[in-house]
Amino acid sequence: MPETGGNSTFSKSTGLPRKRFYRARAHSNPLSDSHFPVPLSPSHVDYSLHYPQFFPSSDKADSCKKIKFADIGCGFGGLLISLSTLFPETLMIGMELRDKVSEYVKERILSLRVANPGQYQNVSVVRTNSMKYIPNHFEKAQLSKMFFLFPDPHFKEKNHRRRVISPFLLDEYAFVLEVGGIIYTITDVEELGDWMKSCLENHPLFEPLTEKELEADPAVKLLSSATEEGQKVARNEGQTFQAVYRRIAASDQIS
Amino acid sequence: MDEEVAASESRKETTEVAPALIAVHPDGHHVAVAVGPDLRVFNFLSNSAVSLLDESVNQPFHKDNIRAIRFGAKGKLFVSAGDDKTLKIWSPENWKCISTVLSEKRVTAVAISNDGLYVCFADKFGLVWIVDLNKNSHDKKPIPLLSHYCSIITSLEFSPDNRYILSADRDFKIRVTNFPKNPLNGAHEIQSFCLGHTEFVSCLAFVPAQENPHSLLLSGSGDSTVRLWDITSGALLYTCEVAIKAGLLESNGNAEEHDHAVTDLCTTLDGLLVAVAIQSLQGIVLLSCNVSAQTLSVAKVVSIAGENFVPTCLANNPSTRELWMVTGVSSLPGYDYPSLSRVLVISGVDVEQEPVVLGDDKIPGGIKLLETLQGTASFDDNAFLVAAEAVKAAMCNLLIKKQYPFENREYRKKTRNDRKLKE
Numbered sequence: 322m323p324e325t326g327g328n329s330t331f332s333k334s335t336g337l338p339r340k341r342f343y344r345a346r347a348h349s350n351p352l353s354d355s356h357f358p359v360p361l362s363p364s365h366v367d368y369s370l371h372y373p374q375f376f377p378s379s380d381k382a383d384s385c386k387k388i389k390f391a392d393i394g395c396g397f398g399g400l401l402i403s404l405s406t407l408f409p410e411t412l413m414i415g416m417e418l419r420d421k422v423s424e425y426v427k428e429r430i431l432s433l434r435v436a437n438p439g440q441y442q443n444v445s446v447v448r449t450n451s452m453k454y455i456p457n458h459f460e461k462a463q464l465s466k467m468f469f470l471f472p473d474p475h476f477k478e479k480n481h482r483r484r485v486i487s488p489f490l491l492d493e494y495a496f497v498l499e500v501g502g503i504i505y506t507i508t509d510v511e512e513l514g515d516w517m518k519s520c521l522e523n524h525p526l527f528e529p530l531t532e533k534e535l536e537a538d539p540a541v542k543l544l545s546s547a548t549e550e551g552q553k554v555a556r557n558e559g560q561t562f563q564a565v566y567r568r569i570a571a572s573d574q575i576s
Numbered sequence: 577m578d579e580e581v582a583a584s585e586s587r588k589e590t591t592e593v594a595p596a597l598i599a600v601h602p603d604g605h606h607v608a609v610a611v612g613p614d615l616r617v618f619n620f621l622s623n624s625a626v627s628l629l630d631e632s633v634n635q636p637f638h639k640d641n642i643r644a645i646r647f648g649a650k651g652k653l654f655v656s657a658g659d660d661k662t663l664k665i666w667s668p669e670n671w672k673c674i675s676t677v678l679s680e681k682r683v684t685a686v687a688i689s690n691d692g693l694y695v696c697f698a699d700k701f702g703l704v705w706i707v708d709l710n711k712n713s714h715d716k717k718p719i720p721l722l723s724h725y726c727s728i729i730t731s732l733e734f735s736p737d738n739r740y741i742l743s744a745d746r747d748f749k750i751r752v753t754n755f756p757k758n759p760l761n762g763a764h765e766i767q768s769f770c771l772g773h774t775e776f777v778s779c780l781a782f783v784p785a786q787e788n789p790h791s792l793l794l795s796g797s798g799d800s801t802v803r804l805w806d807i808t809s810g811a812l813l814y815t816c817e818v819a820i821k822a823g824l825l826e827s828n829g830n831a832e833e834h835d836h837a838v839t840d841l842c843t844t845l846d847g848l849l850v851a852v853a854i855q856s857l858q859g860i861v862l863l864s865c866n867v868s869a870q871t872l873s874v875a876k877v878v879s880i881a882g883e884n885f886v887p888t889c890l891a892n893n894p895s896t897r898e899l900w901m902v903t904g905v906s907s908l909p910g911y912d913y914p915s916l917s918r919v920l921v922i923s924g925v926d927v928e929q930e931p932v933v934l935g936d937d938k939i940p941g942g943i944k945l946l947e948t949l950q951g952t953a954s955f956d957d958n959a960f961l962v963a964a965e966a967v968k969a970a971m972c973n974l975l976i977k978k979q980y981p982f983e984n985r986e987y988r989k990k991t992r993n994d995r996k997l998k999e
């Protein structure tokens with residue numbers, strides 16, 4: 322990246338990082354071997370690095386606060402930023418595979434914290450392949466919300482196994498979600514929307530939210546409006562397809 | 577550098593060899609060795625080689641390297657599977673092939689449910705498939721059961737109470753999944769993940785429950801440790817740095833990484849003793865397992881004097897307190913030994929007794945057994961030295977993520993479209 326002196330990658334007016342300096346390819350191969358550090362187990366995740374205000378020292382014994390929301394494939398972090406002020410006491414993390422994009426989100430959060438003292442302390446981002454390493458980051462039943470907003474559609478049938486929502490990956494998401502936890506998905510690709518809905522519909526550990534519950538949930542409103550992808554779809558007056566499901570307890574009859 | 581990269585690519589081709597495998601029937605009447613595509617079985621009751629029967633195909637029954645064999649359901653079943661993408665289920669009673677199951681991908685591990693109703697196998701893409709043995713057709717269609725996302729599954733195991741199916745992979749993890757009453761709809765409820773290994777997990781073994789309501793799980797790994805787990809919570813109970821404890825490795829220096837990967841585990845005496853095979857150790861390590869204190873400690877290192885024998889697989893004969901070991905490789909570049917194997921037995925694997933490596937003249941079954949399982953009673957010791965190296969290289973290639981130096985990585989990206997545009 323060309324460094325033309327000073328803080329040129331940051332906007333002069335807002336102090337936020339400028340996206341044009343974090344140009345990344347639109348896709349990343351989730352099947353390839355990863356070469357970034359992965360926590361050995363959820364207890365190895367250093368909360369003091371992610372949330373210094375909540376965890377002043379790396380000694381975790383004094384607090385039992387855990388990450389509750391995960392934005393899988395958080396992209397440029399629009400949803401996280403909106404959720405941060407909506408749920409200021411809830412720890413949340415974005416997971417992004419593309420190196421430069423996760424760097425951007427990191428800088429964005431850091432500058433927001435500087436510009437708004439006391440705020441945005443509950444959000445962070447990690448570069449990881451969530452299709453492979455979800456169990457390394459979260460314990461059983463740790464999360465209360467998982468977001469999958471505008472994931473890669475992977476149209477070709479031979480690439481369907483690269484989709485982030487798939488019948489077998491839902492097993493892992495169900496493992497890290499608490500009973501009653503909610504999984505949010507949205508896409509502007511009808512084919513993918515049908516796919517995600519049918520995966521969730523056919524999974525024994527998920528049930529759909531009712532219309533009433535959807536209306537009452539403040540996070541649902543953010544799905545189409547908060548992210549950069551969502552805003553792009555709205556600008557082009559495109560259609561979106563969402564599926565919001567709740568993790569339910571396993572019953573013996575189902576299995 | 578071009579040649580360097582090309583050389584490392586071509587090395588991949590030559591090292592795709594499979595280690596020899598061994599399995600002993602629970603009542604001790606049969607012992608089976610698989611090496612390359614060959615399946616060799618010896619019957620102690622008739623003291624002769626068994627001729628396997630499969631009406632559907634001519635010999636060899638497997639067309640490529642066999643990667644997994646095991647007896648199951650208290651000895652009522654035997655399965656073999658491997659790189660030829662076929663799984664064969666045999667009846668040890670008459671050694672007839674009950675059914676042949678076709679897989680889409682190469683098979684890396686197999687397991688048989690304790691009630692004998694289901695056979696599970698893992699393919700090279702991380703999918704575990706289940707075959708219902710109740711159906712009365714010869715050709716059985718496997719149904720997907722669960723999946724590790726794009727990882728090679730190294731070991732599959734049912735818990736002794738049949739409540740869980742465990743799968744270990746090369747991404748350091750062990751998944752414990754509830755085995756449902758009707759598993760043909762998939763096994764979706766994960767009980768726990770056992771996380772803590774820092775390299776690929778190579779093998780799993782259960783310490784059978786005694787007074788303990790939950791059985792303990794043992795795992796061996798490329799990180800040269802054997803670990804003890806509580807499978808209901810996934811908690812790591814104990815780590816035994818077996819290579820250091822057995823004096824193979826200085827505790828501070830790692831002479832050569834991955835030199836001392838644990839390749840196989842075998843519990844004896846209801847789990848009081850655990851035999852461990854380690855790459856580059858000519859012999860085995862016996863660990864004693866203290867179930868109530870939940871610890872492991874090295875009881876003894878049994879070395880094999882006078883020959884190059886690094887066991888590739890272990891099996892226990894509970895009725896005679898013998899530990900059966902095999903070493904060998906499917907093929908050896910530069911040598912004219914297809915399906916090279918060598919079998920040895922350690923007797924007196926007991927807390928009180930002194931373990932003894934039996935000489936070829938003392939081995940149960942005698943010369944006839946050696947001729948059956950090794951193909952020949954005589955052997956070329958030097959070949960086994962090369963074989964051990966070949967097996968090690970193949971395992972590293974398969975299970976360890978390749979680390980490309982920075983320049984190498986840049987070289988590999990040179991054909992990428994966005995790079996080309998810049999020029």
